[in-house]
Amino acid sequence: MFQFFRKFFQSKIGLAVTFAFLGLIAFAFASSDVANTGTFGGVAGGDRVAVVGDRKVSTAELSRAASTALDQARRDNPNLTMEEFVAAGGLDQTLNRMLDRYAIAEYARSIGLRAGENLVNSEIVNIPQFRGPSGAFDQNVYRAALQQVGLTDAVFRADLADGLLAQQILQPTTANATIPTGIARQYASLFRERRTGSIAFLPSAAFAPEGEASNAQLQSYYNENRSRYVRPERRIIRYVTFGPDAIAEQAAPTEAEITRYYRENEEEFAAREERSFTQVIASSQAAARSIASAVAGGQSLAQAAQAAGLRTTTVDPSTKAEIEATANEAVAKAYFAAGEGSLTTPARGNLGWYVARVEDISSQSGRTLAQAREDIAATVRQQKTNRLLSDLSAEIENSLADGVSLTDLAEELELEVQTTRPVVADGSIYGTPGERVPDAVAPAVETAFQMVESEPQIAEVTRGEEFLIFEVSRITESATAPFAEIRDRLVRDWRIVQGQRAARAAADRVLARMNGETDLPAAVRSLDTSVPPPEAVSLTREELARLREQRVPPPLALFFSMAQGTQKKLEAENSTGYYVVSLNEIIPGQLEQSDPLVAQAQTQLGQAIEQEYQQQLVTAMRNSQGVEINQAAVEAVRRQLIGEN
Template sequence: MINTFRKFFQSKIGIGVTLAFLALIAVAFASADVSGSGTFGGVSGGDRVAVVGNEKVGTADLRRAAETAVDQLRQNDPTLSMPAFIGQGGLDRVVDTLLDRVAIAEFGRKYGIRAGDNLINSEIRRIPAFRGADGNFDEEAYRGAISRQGLTDALVRDDLGDSLIAQQVVQPSGYGAVIPNKLASRYAALFKERRKGAIGLLESSAYAPTKDPSEDQLAKYYGANRDDYIRPERRIIRYATFGADAVGDIAAPTQAEIAARYEEDSALYAASEERTLKQLILPTRAAAESIRERVQGGASLEAVAREAGLEAATLGPISRSDFGTQASANVATGAFAAELGQVAAINRSGLGWHVVRVDGIDRKPGRSLEQARSEIIATLTEEKRRVAFNELAADIEDRFADGESLTDVAKTVGVEIQSTKPLTGAGIVYGSNGEQAPEILRRALSTAFQMDEGEPQLAEAIPGQTFLLFEAGDITPSASAPLSEIRDQVIADWRRAEGAKLAKTAADRVMKRVKGGQSLAAAIQAENKRLPSVDQLNLTREDLLQRQQRVPAPLALLFSMAQGTQKKLEGPRNMGWFVIDLDSIEAGAISPSDPLFQQAKIQFSRAAGDEYSQQLSKAIRKDVSVEKNDTAIEAVRRQLTGEAQQ
């Protein structure tokens, strides 16, 4: 059953939303025009979601913050839609985070904390997205990045300034928090605490009705649980590809062009010589001459070097100019004047006196214009084809910018348009068993899911070889599936939900039997249903820690109950109800030298620091006064989910 726990107890968004949005704030993409240019509702102040101190937080702020939060989360979950995000409580978290940030900034300004232009500039320069190819801050990259987010320089600076003030106000409150050893010891000992008990599951399916619901029951259930049936956005991508052959015949290079290229690359066609050398460098000329004489007399350069406690180095094949750069011009001249197998005359470089033996000579004769002609023609022809290829791509981009359709451009280029099956943002064919989008679309898929319908674009599918023409031909927004299309699924879910209600009542009966003296296994068996067997548990918290997995909720509850008590816990997605029976608790003990002690101290000190920061944020909200406009927040929610247009 523990495997069942692991399978079912997983958060939909959880901490990920909070962390992603906090990171989002740090790069100043969380808010927009504080003037509240959007208008919602018919009540006074309907374009404001809140007033924080003297600062007005507009509907545009909240809308942009929610959109950017979803964009950030889509980096890990491309199929996440705005309705799903909101249905899982994402908008509420965005509201709280946004208002906290504004409140903290207001509090900071109230007490004289500022973020100057120089500090803001330095923070902007540190953001990787704003760096150019050389790794330094690039003004064009910065302007382009904020423009794509629909922001201006002034808005980014205002928002980043607020975030910097928030860092100055909140971070010190939790910095360096440390709990005393005595308190840490009490907490750490909990990891050694042993608990014995049992967990049973009363599955909804065992209690679910077998009959179908009435039409009214089904409609009410579907209406109350629409968010469970949200489908991801799907797009049909229309596309075509073309390569360098799309430019047709290329004019042959002229005689003048061939001659000019031969002259330009004269070094490539000139005679050349490379040598393989064995080299030993000595500190004095006398030592070098002595070794040269021995080698000329028949001794091995390698053996003589070893006798001297040195090692000869192999160089090459290397050209005369390269060797001259490494050693000196005189050393290179001597080495390239010697014959194969000879030791060159001793010459000096900045490193010392060189003993150089010629081990190999590779001479390549020069080539005349006539000899190199065919190679030059092939090179020039390929270059002309690439230029024409790139000019064709530039012309296509201009035509798209002028409003020409994908069909018209594809016809001109002479390529056939293909259409995909409906795809999700993850590149999976919707409704398939993992069927992938065509490989040629992989590089452009992310862009295709940000485009408006019928706005074609050009992209490189295979750099330097193949271009891709593509557009979003048919967009199906993310929305709850119509009841008529998922009727059987909703009926099954209704049965499970009804079964969960009866399972809850059964859990109460089981707990009553256990309190009357029966074991949990006997109490569940008395239900006369086909139910999973009861898990008998004998665990410490350290055992749970060693699993390095998320602790299932029933086990977490087991370790928070009083000895001799029973609790019931609802399973996720109407799977049923757990009954937890805790028989005994054995207190744990821990030594300060135990690594677990230091680990616990660090963890609980960090938790204490987080608590200080949270309490400060709550106190700041009270100090600056925060008034929310629930009507405007609801209007934003309706617009983001598309309900406002229905």
């Protein structure tokens, strides 16, 4: 409940860095994403955008971080462009986050804090993105993930260490911040205050001119508002789709193919043993042996690991070959030499020394060709389907390059050509609200708006399952709608605009009469136009909070931001009229000594204070380390990102 109240008194100081531990790990991985922005080694203004203490921040780092921040913002706004992101301050915010983070790490190191190899290793093996099919950390997956985002192991470890240092220095200094009960009570009492007054609505329709508008009036309005009547570019798309059904007969597996697959994959059908483990990875043989000794002495593996400053991880059922692939041969040998419930002998692997408890052992008997035939047939069919579809799509692509038309291809493939109605760039059907292009066409809309007419292309809609051959058959350019075609709409809009202007003037007259000591109902009755009578309002913030699942009406929001004895006007949405809001009295809220609202206020305002403390601490650390920004280099990155270079 108090969360609603807090929105009225929110701190304006936002937290520049996400300090939650897992958030830091995620940022450490995501902030180094690679964008196709080029190399900034020779960018105008130098290759350093800032220096934090002795640490330099390169133009390439800022460019990558800005590209990643844009990708994250696109989760909420898929159409956001880099130009819009930069114009809204996204680049500056990204740079500030980087400088804050580096300042924290540099300050932490200056006072002796460390994020050692053991701690970094322990966190790496627990990052979900680095787990293989068995659910355990996979060295190959780890390397591939870093390679995908253009990172080296050393750079990633350094980035992760920065996040761990931030955790060490920020959490103890800002945890459990509280505010005095007296202050919390004062704020909480505002939640119970009652406001009384009234709200009048002056609808624009009541003030709209009567009779028909003249052609001269409409033409003048049309000329002044041409941009409101611009029709978007529309395109008609012709297309056919095909998938596995097109090559179903050719993809049927033969007996020879099934037998060959069985012979070539004998290991897949042989007897196998899988084991699940709880493991810990130490940095040295001595540390691993110490953990094993502690377990032998009666401690659990988790307790022994915690005492050494490490954490255990769970390895899902895996074969010996899978363990060997994720660790190495020595670890796999040790893991499969111990009995169920036993501790393995410490063995050196890719990340350190491995010790594990064998949690479960399961064995699976082998299968004969007859027993595996159905599964093999399905696998062979899928393999042939993928290959045949790939070959067919390549043939179609070559045919399109040779100038074969969509109609001819459809006839050859015995497919029916379908045609959309006019489509706009976001995939919706022009003139039909809520209707969109078919799902099969949706992924191709963006490309279709970059094509010329009658030049078909092929696209894979669903990998290995559905393909689309499409072309643009007609393009209608964006333009202002002709006057004659939208005359009825112009009449309606002109009346709304004229009525809205008159409603505003009427609201001003009402306010003027109220300044002469007339109350709102009397002032409204004095108007020449008949409008609904004002509605009396008597609400507390607590009652208003019950609307939290809905949108608080704008006049009520204004009502709760006004001073006692004041009146204000507010334009209604969509030019539907004007509100006149009058606040007569504010009655202070009363709280019992044990009212739970006070505790809620302490908790939630305490969280805001934690954020304030964190920001102040980060600012102090920045000042301590010294931050210099090369504005010329920042501007060069800005121009590069928006394509001005």
